[in-house]
Amino acid sequence: MLTENVQTKKSASFAQSLQKVLRENIRDYGMFIALFVIMLIFAFTTGGVFLSSRNLSNLLNQTGYIAVLAIGMTLVIVIRHIDLSVGFLAGFMGAVAAIALVQWGLPTIVVVPMVLLLGLLAGLITAFPVAQLGIPSFVASLAGWLIYRGLLQLVTEGTGTIIIPNQSFNAIGNGFIPDLPGLTWLFPGMHKLTLLLGILAVVLFVLNEINARRRKLAYGFEVLPMEIFLLKLGFIALLVGGITWVLAGYNGLSWTVVIVLTVLGIYHFVTAQTVLGRHIYAVGGNPEAAELSGISVKRIVFIVFGSMGMLSALSGILFASRLQSATTTAGTLFELDAIAAAYVGGVSAAGGVGRVTGSLIGALVMTSLTSGMNLMGVGIAYQYIVRGIVLAAAVIFDVSTRRAAR
Amino acid sequence: MSTPILEMKGITKEFPGVKALNNVSFRVATGEIHCLVGENGAGKSTLMKVLSGVYPYGTYQGDILLDGTVQRFRGIRDSERAGIAIIYQELALVPELSVYENIFLGNEIRNGPVIDWNETIKRASDVLGRVRLNVNPETKVKELGVGKQQLVEIARALSRDVRLLILDEPTAALNEDDSANLLELLRGLRSQGVTCILISHKLREVIAIADRVTVLRDGQTICTLDAHRGEVSEPVLIKHMVGREIDNIYPPRARQESGAVTLEVRDWSAYSPALGRQILRDVNLKVRRGEIVGIAGLMGSGRTELALSLFGNPLHYRISGEMWFKGQRRTFRAPEEAIRAGVAYVTEDRKGNGLILIQDIKQNITLANLRAIARRGVVDANAEVRVATDYKTSLNIKTPSVEQRVSNLSGGNQQKVCLGKWLFVKPDLLILDEPTRGIDVGAKYEIYTLMNQLVEQGMSIVMISSELPEVLGMSDRVYVMASGRIAGELPIAEATPEAVMALATN
Numbered sequence: 001m002l003t004e005n006v007q008t009k010k011s012a013s014f015a016q017s018l019q020k021v022l023r024e025n026i027r028d029y030g031m032f033i034a035l036f037v038i039m040l041i042f043a044f045t046t047g048g049v050f051l052s053s054r055n056l057s058n059l060l061n062q063t064g065y066i067a068v069l070a071i072g073m074t075l076v077i078v079i080r081h082i083d084l085s086v087g088f089l090a091g092f093m094g095a096v097a098a099i100a101l102v103q104w105g106l107p108t109i110v111v112v113p114m115v116l117l118l119g120l121l122a123g124l125i126t127a128f129p130v131a132q133l134g135i136p137s138f139v140a141s142l143a144g145w146l147i148y149r150g151l152l153q154l155v156t157e158g159t160g161t162i163i164i165p166n167q168s169f170n171a172i173g174n175g176f177i178p179d180l181p182g183l184t185w186l187f188p189g190m191h192k193l194t195l196l197l198g199i200l201a202v203v204l205f206v207l208n209e210i211n212a213r214r215r216k217l218a219y220g221f222e223v224l225p226m227e228i229f230l231l232k233l234g235f236i237a238l239l240v241g242g243i244t245w246v247l248a249g250y251n252g253l254s255w256t257v258v259i260v261l262t263v264l265g266i267y268h269f270v271t272a273q274t275v276l277g278r279h280i281y282a283v284g285g286n287p288e289a290a291e292l293s294g295i296s297v298k299r300i301v302f303i304v305f306g307s308m309g310m311l312s313a314l315s316g317i318l319f320a321s322r323l324q325s326a327t328t329t330a331g332t333l334f335e336l337d338a339i340a341a342a343y344v345g346g347v348s349a350a351g352g353v354g355r356v357t358g359s360l361i362g363a364l365v366m367t368s369l370t371s372g373m374n375l376m377g378v379g380i381a382y383q384y385i386v387r388g389i390v391l392a393a394a395v396i397f398d399v400s401t402r403r404a405a406r
Numbered sequence: 407m408s409t410p411i412l413e414m415k416g417i418t419k420e421f422p423g424v425k426a427l428n429n430v431s432f433r434v435a436t437g438e439i440h441c442l443v444g445e446n447g448a449g450k451s452t453l454m455k456v457l458s459g460v461y462p463y464g465t466y467q468g469d470i471l472l473d474g475t476v477q478r479f480r481g482i483r484d485s486e487r488a489g490i491a492i493i494y495q496e497l498a499l500v501p502e503l504s505v506y507e508n509i510f511l512g513n514e515i516r517n518g519p520v521i522d523w524n525e526t527i528k529r530a531s532d533v534l535g536r537v538r539l540n541v542n543p544e545t546k547v548k549e550l551g552v553g554k555q556q557l558v559e560i561a562r563a564l565s566r567d568v569r570l571l572i573l574d575e576p577t578a579a580l581n582e583d584d585s586a587n588l589l590e591l592l593r594g595l596r597s598q599g600v601t602c603i604l605i606s607h608k609l610r611e612v613i614a615i616a617d618r619v620t621v622l623r624d625g626q627t628i629c630t631l632d633a634h635r636g637e638v639s640e641p642v643l644i645k646h647m648v649g650r651e652i653d654n655i656y657p658p659r660a661r662q663e664s665g666a667v668t669l670e671v672r673d674w675s676a677y678s679p680a681l682g683r684q685i686l687r688d689v690n691l692k693v694r695r696g697e698i699v700g701i702a703g704l705m706g707s708g709r710t711e712l713a714l715s716l717f718g719n720p721l722h723y724r725i726s727g728e729m730w731f732k733g734q735r736r737t738f739r740a741p742e743e744a745i746r747a748g749v750a751y752v753t754e755d756r757k758g759n760g761l762i763l764i765q766d767i768k769q770n771i772t773l774a775n776l777r778a779i780a781r782r783g784v785v786d787a788n789a790e791v792r793v794a795t796d797y798k799t800s801l802n803i804k805t806p807s808v809e810q811r812v813s814n815l816s817g818g819n820q821q822k823v824c825l826g827k828w829l830f831v832k833p834d835l836l837i838l839d840e841p842t843r844g845i846d847v848g849a850k851y852e853i854y855t856l857m858n859q860l861v862e863q864g865m866s867i868v869m870i871s872s873e874l875p876e877v878l879g880m881s882d883r884v885y886v887m888a889s890g891r892i893a894g895e896l897p898i899a900e901a902t903p904e905a906v907m908a909l910a911t912n
Binding site: 274281289291293 | 718720740741745751753758761762763764765774776777780783784785788807809827
């Protein structure tokens with residue numbers, strides 16, 4: 001009798017605490033759930049094609065060049081600015097890379113860092129009028145939008161589309177990491193290194209979570225109830241494991257995914273753990289207070305726009321490499337896709353709020369919509385409308401949950 | 407006496423936790439200039455907001471009678487229609503529009519659906535003549551100085567057939583010529599039958615122009631004095647304005663022998679390019695180790711500007727003069743440098759530029775000195791929690807956890823977070839700007855106690871405060887500021903409310 005009572009009480013408390021955790025963290029989990037739902041819907045409507053190894057692999061590679069822009073844009077929006085120039089800057093940087101490879105005959109190993117540096121420089125140039133003269137970033141970067149569009153046309157004018165025959169460069173956007181040699185008896189047909197990395201990621205994640213939980217408990221902080229904690233670990237392990245399994249069934253991890261994950265890791269670390277990251281969020285939360293706390297708002301503007309410029313160059317490299325060419329219209333509308341991804345990912349236009357992981361998920365949501373609707377054969381006109389509705393819904397959801405939290 | 411143009415009877419206005427007005431009565435006779443005086447926070451502005459409908463009917467108790475009829479204003483439009491116009495210290499003009507557009511903004515002269523610009527310009531010229539402002543009506547307002555802009559505001563009021571003109575501190579931002587000109591204009595309007603209520607801190611001005619004066623103190627009417635019967639004089643006004651006993655709410659402190667000079671400023675002047683005027687003139691002051699120096703003065707006297715000019719000059723004033731800090735001549739080009747040198751500034755506007763409201767307590771407390779808890783640029787999250795928890799305990803911040811968002815805290819606890827943030831930079835000189843504004847008595851006492859402890863440990867404190875009792879209760883020495891100057895320095899023994907007020911209204 002007694003045990004039964006305890007049992008029901010316990011299961012009720014589990015449901016209750018799950019509900020509570022979901023309610024309190026709906027903003028953080030919301031976009032994961034949205035992505036999950038969208039993928040599920042497309043899995044049904046496309047008869048499973050959407051979740052096939054090949055399609056998922058393609059999807060991730062397509063997301064790459066928008067994802068890196070969205071990561072940079074997150075910080076730009078966090079400090080209450082915007083950068084419209086990133087799309088054509090990416091296009092122009094892609095063209096510069098193509099010219100350096102094809103016409104100047106430079107090796108990839110030289111071209112990539114050179115173009116990244118040029119991007120950084122371009123970002124600092126955009127930052128100058130914003131930080132030093134107080135010009136609104138919308139205007140300053142709109143000028144950049146026009147200039148880079150012009151430059152892109154200028155350098156591709158004579159040649160038209162520049163075909164890039166360089167294999168190592170094209171591998172960035174199309175290649176996959178090599179597999180472990182031998183071991184053919186183990187999981188035949190699967191990409192072993194990818195599996196290994198996936199398992200490693202899951203193990204590291206679980207250990208890290210357990211460690212963090214122990215530290216928090218040592219300080220007497222509130223932690224998730226044990227059942228929910230295990231549920232969360234299981235869910236994420238399953239997700240990462242699932243994606244790894246699906247990818248391993250095709251060609252394994254692509255270089256694009258490796259690059260995006262590396263960028264994400266660096267930006268996540270910087271924003272969450274470093275003095276610089278704190279200063280960026282402080283400037284976004286209240287620039288006057290940040291200035292009076294000894295933070296140079298100008299310096300932060302230069303850093304954030306500089307990083308945005310560098311990521312634009314990276315985006316341009318990824319895109320040119322994926323197409324194996326630089327075209328006259330490369331980068332068109334990338335800036336708006338990146339901004340949309342950041343907003344879908346929970347960045348607030350009021351400043352000071354937003355995570356790079358969220359923006360990555362936002363980018364995945366947007367590309368999934370395109371990819372899924374393409375598979376379904378939905379017309380391009382409807383695709384724009386649907387993506388617009390999803391963007392509006394995401395922002396409305398975000399604003400209303402924030403108001404409720406207040 | 408005939409029916410007064412305005413009678414406010416038994417006005418009580420409460421805000422959560424505060425009674426801003428308590429049964430105030432106020433009568434203004436037709437055609438007079440009636441001055442309203444009182445300390446900061448006495449309730450003058452609140453009373454005028456009740457009158458002009460900013461606080462609509464139903465949010466206060468009591469009656470407003472115009473010409474003997476009860477009025478129920480639901481908003482500013484109602485009171486404007488009744489012939490009341492209020493001109494605030496911060497002007498409400500659109501800088502990019504022309505003078506005539508501003509005068510008739512919201513009251514456009516129409517011909518059917520379109521605006522009759524010719525008639526507008528003609529009438530604007532007429533009304534500009536009445537305020538004796540000789541400018542082309544097509545000039546953009548931003549091209550005029552503050553004094554002329556004020557005249558445009560008055561012209562705007564006159565264009566609406568105002569009968570009762572209220573001016574809130576009109577001369578605070580004006581130089582002497584402009585002030586004299588404005589007072590002359592008010593006399594002229596009086597002769598044209600416009601009744602005027604003037605709120606002013608400058609008692610000489612009040613004495614020069616008032617027919618009658620009403621004194622408010624702590625939300626209550628103290629008295630109404632008639633200038634024509636010789637009842638108005640500076641000592642009398644000051645006595646009524648401050649006439650309360652200083653409550654014994656200040657913790658005792660053993661006053662020490664004053665130590666070495668921490669901060670000295672010589673001939674310190676500052677010009678604000680943004681405001682287009684001189685904000686500090688020839689300020690000389692000294693602050694010693696272990697000393698609390700009070701800076702008294704009325705709003706707009708330049709106290710906060712002085713603090714900011716010392717704290718790395720974030721508003722980019724053009725500064726001349728010398729600053730010596732801990733025996734060295736210094737110029738701080740940014741707050742960052744001031745903080746590194748050992749200066750901390752606790753702002754008067756904690757929500758506006760003190761705290762990051764969307765972040766939690768620990769992030770706010772460590773913000774100004776993050777490097778102290780970071781190794782190679784990486785923040786030590788455990789150290790951060792430790793530091794924040796230490797301040798939570800020592801400052802008695804009432805919160806379940808240091809991960810609480812600052813926006814969820816009460817005013818007193820927010821102020822303690824601000825203090826914690828600045829104590830964590832371990833300053834030698836702590837500048838407190840209105841340290842107890844808007845917080846309850848208990849938290850005030852805790853902050854006073856903390857200030858005593860800090861100076862006993864050798865810190866120097868500069869306390870800017872509009873609460874005179876607080877300045878007199880806590881300081882070792884008092885500087886009084888007026889119009890960007892140090893109007894006087896008083897040892898605490900000589901600093902009576904009357905003496906301070908006399909200097910502040912100089």
